[in-house]
Amino acid sequence: MKKSYQSLEVNLTNNMKKVIHRRLSNTVLRLGLILLLAFTTSLSAQEGDPAKGKSLFNANCAACHKLDKKMTGPALRNVEARLAEEGLDRAWIYAWVRNSSAVIKSGDAYANKIYNEYGKAAMTAFPQLSDEDINNILAYTAFVADIGPDDKNPLPPVQPVKPGISNQIILGALAILFALLAIGLFLVNKTLRRFAEVNNDAAFLEAKEAASKKTSLWKAFLKNQFLMIVLAIFFLLSSAYFIYGYLSQIGVDQGYQPVQPIHFSHKIHAGDNSIDCKYCHSSARVSKTSGIPSLNVCMNCHKSIYEYNGETSAKYSKEFYDGEIQKLYKAVGWSDADQKYTGESKPVKWVRIHNLPDFAYFNHSQHVTVAGVACQKCHGPVEEMEVVYQHAPLTMGWCINCHRETNINIKDNAYYEKIHEELSKKYGDLSNIKAAQMGGLECGKCHY
């Protein structure tokens, strides 16, 4: 009881200070309430097996209910204790879970109240759940509450040992060693010179003379016209080479990696969770553009996924990712607290990366659906990109090259039925046919 008294005290002081953070004070209040309830009702909730209840809860209830968060249905933590306050017992819960609409039709006051409160969304009937199953689920909803507040002292985060440190030490030691060697050599050289000068060494003097003659060799070189012409040609050719290389990269955006308004990680979505590219870019199947998904596609999953629980790094922390999800909610106008759309949306200004010039025509569906080319062939390993960049140069030479090299799978492809006959007359065996032989090099296919 001491603990709950303390938390109540916290509540009181919080209320007195009139904390602006409503959410915080709410959770503190709720925790205090839960603690109080946990002590009064823990006896009745101990019957079932919380571990079994958890798997049943995750399989059956979690689509619409969370323990501490309103979703399609209400939050379920300590639901039994809360229902007991309304004067409803376990038999009522059994009846509700197995067939909620029958309970509503029977005119039960609380059932109708909750039905209207949640927008008349009928709860799916679960006739297959036995009394024991429901007991287990209720035990799970009560069990976590018992240990929940006390369990909030997880192990201190272990500082990961940086693997780079030992390497850096070795490199540093090597650098110092080389520096010492260089200094040593320099000093040795200097002393030897001094010795030679003092002794008036003949060999040393000769070497000095030869060094002074080097300039005359340079002048001789300048006077030699043949060498000068060769040199000039060499310079002209190499500068032409560099100028050509410089000019041909103009308008090529390979490696372009802009900062997007919402940090959408393809690595998490397409890599870790292996969501198909076409799930979001669905119009790549059927139209010219691959399609930037409208935000309702994001909300297909992010109605349920409101926080990030995967791998993090110093740059991309959990707070960072959670903030990006909040940006999505703001743009699409979703109120996570009320689980409702507010109707105030604003467009997200995504920055286009892959952009062909206006004079070139490219059609996604032709490549994705008809030819069955993998997205990665042109876009690179997108499923590994935290921030997407342009993988391919998207130059004409690059297009043509692929059209020349790639075999077309013409068999069992209804699209090619007609052209198949004509081509087999012209080329005979069609097992090795390339796009180039079907007009894939004609100017008018892409430029018109």
Add this chain to the structure above:
Amino acid sequence: MKSLIKILAIAVVFVAVSCKKDSAPNYQFMPNMYESVGYETYSENNMFENGMEARQPVAGTIPRGVIPFDIENTTEGYALAKETLKSPIDSTQVDLEKGKALYDIYCGICHGNKGNGQGKLVKREKILGIPSYDDAGRAINEGSIYHTIYYGKNAMGSYANQLSENERWQVVSYVLKLKADLEK
């Protein structure tokens, strides 16, 4: 001294060339040949509210080749679809291969490629509570599946914009096949 100037000039050129930033696009030869005069998909246009070039269809109009879906997005509508809605495609038009391809893209990620509610997102505990198709309490049929794909249900969103009408019915056929397999 002269050679020093030359070396400096070369260095400046090298620095200028290597300054290309990856977060900004490269420059173009003739931008007016690169950039479209007409409005491109997803482009910006101040003529419209929000500056969005993409527009919703005018209220009350029906695009060519689209048959409006009359059943409402309510619990009653769901029940009505379950009772009355039948697939317009007959057994000769059902293409289970296509249905499977579409199902694996759009549905399998949560519902599992076998329809048992064990998709990748469920296994990774990102989204929970996905029912198996043979769930007795739901007892899904073609009408209710189509209604759910069209409007979504509970935490599931609508897939009407990702799948055309025919594609939706192909997926419905494939879901019914998965359900039959699960009930075996």
